[in-house]
Amino acid sequence: MRTQVAIIGSGPAGLLLGQLLTNTGVDNVILERATREHVLSRIRAGVLEEGTTAMLQEAGAGSRMRAEGLPHDGFDLAFDGRRHRVDLHGLTGKRVMVYGQTEVTRDLMEKRARSGGRSIYEAVNVRPHGFDTDRPHVTYQKGGREHRIDCDFIAGCDGYHGVARRSVPQGAIEIFERAFPFGWLGIIADVPPVGPELVYANHPRGFALCSMRSHTRSRYYVQVPIEEKIEDWPDERFWDELRRRLPKATAEAVTTGPSVEKSIAPIRSFVAEPLRFGRLFLAGDAGHIVPPTGAKGLNLAASDVRYLFDALHEFYTEKSQAGLDAYSRRALARVWKAERFSWWMTNTLHRFPDHGGFGQKIQHAELDYLFSSRAALTALAENYVGLPY
Template structure:
């Protein structure tokens, strides 16, 4: 088969890129290793920057987002005896929207189905060939049958463990990584959200986050050791520990109930350079991972898609300049957003091996944030998303 662009990876970034290209008349095919049911069963966060919301509307999938998403004009940072409301709308004129990543994926699938865009599921043994030459192609197997896609360009949206980044030779690629000595234990429960805004709490026992999916569905997180497993934590133990880490006035209002999903995710900061090798372009988790503190993962993938979709559309209109600068442009924003996620993680998590000095510095950071409108504005500008 022959297509102008072959997209590898059927998560939100690959689906959104496919839809944006198709709407602009660029012929794209998408390959996904898993089934659609598997992709839609993934539970992921959903704090969407205004830029991502605008991009989804541009792609024609903003109807349900606008009807069901929770628009947030602020967030709350609580640690070291300080509770600091961050007025996102007041400080920046922008907001974020709570809308689950699964719902974003469902909306994208629905629109791609409607316009008849090709999405090939259960594509196994995907291999990229001749990406550094003028005629790249991708091979894969499906139900035991071999297939080949000839194309002009390849977009690697297949995540941290995908084939795309590993295709770039080690001599060309440079990876930067920091693995944190803890993970996040998250539960989903049919309970009322703790607060009308997200609450980020730092405590000497560890970090906690109280979020929501809707008015009757909450998502809460605790910092836990990497050796822990979800089964080590009963619902009662989770709720008791969450109360300990919250400010007392908020802990008193916490509504608890049975968990309907429970999982632990490790935390890492990871960036791979460059994000282009010949006719192969990386986007999203294939090129970078951020800790979830600050909610930048999905949003960074969206900014990559924004840059890459514009570059490919311009290429087929006769202008290759945006393709030439894609990697540098995307990485400039990646590093800035990664810095923010790293700094939020350092400010609010417990690092027992680093001793009392770090705890005192974290306290000083919170005191500065509480007393400085400029510091609150800087945090708000990063939280709502830096300009694309």
């Protein structure tokens, strides 16, 4: 088989890149090791920046998001038993959209199917080859047979555990990472959310977050030690712990119910440099991970796709490699700003075992300063709604 761009990974990054390329006549094939149903079973966050929603519209996959997504003009930060609102729209003129990543993936899959794009699911032992030459190709196995796709470029959109980054020679890549000493215990429940906007809580018992997927489905999190086991957290214990960490009026407004999904996610920061290796490009979680506190994971994948799509479009329409040569530098500049913001949010809102009383006083001073300084609050809002591409 021959294509122009071989895309490894059928998550939001791979699907969005594939659809933008398809829309402009650039042939591409998506390879995914899992089934379509498994990809759609992955439950992830869903706070979208305006740049991300604009790209979904550009891809032709934004109609259901516009109809069902929840635009948010702000969010609340709770500490010292009180809630303080961050007026995103008033401070920046922008807002965010709450729309689950699973729904983004579903919309992009359906758009690709309507467009006749080629996606190969259950492609095992996918391997990129020759990306340090001008004749790269990808091999995979399906149906007991070995297959080969010759291409011009390979896009590694296959996540943190994917094969794309692992195929790069060790000496050609530098890794920067930090693992935090806690995780997020999260549940989804078919109950109305506690309020119309998200609530982030700093509490002596640890961080908590009240989020949502719709007017009838809620997503809640509490910080737990990284060694915690999910079986030790029945629903009743979770709801009790969540309410302890919220201001009294907010806790009383929580509607409880049986969990639909429950998991513990480790919190880490991770960046691989560079993001280009000859004709192999990394995008999304294949190249970087951010703590979810700043709501940047999916949005960084989208900004990578913005830069990579523009570079590939320039290559095929103008025969210029300038965008491809600049891809890693441009993408990483935005990645590191998002890493900084996510690190700041995580450090400001969570309890750290080794910070002690001094660290808690610093957190309190930071939060108190935020709501006494419009400049500080504006900086928070600018980062939360998304820095420009």
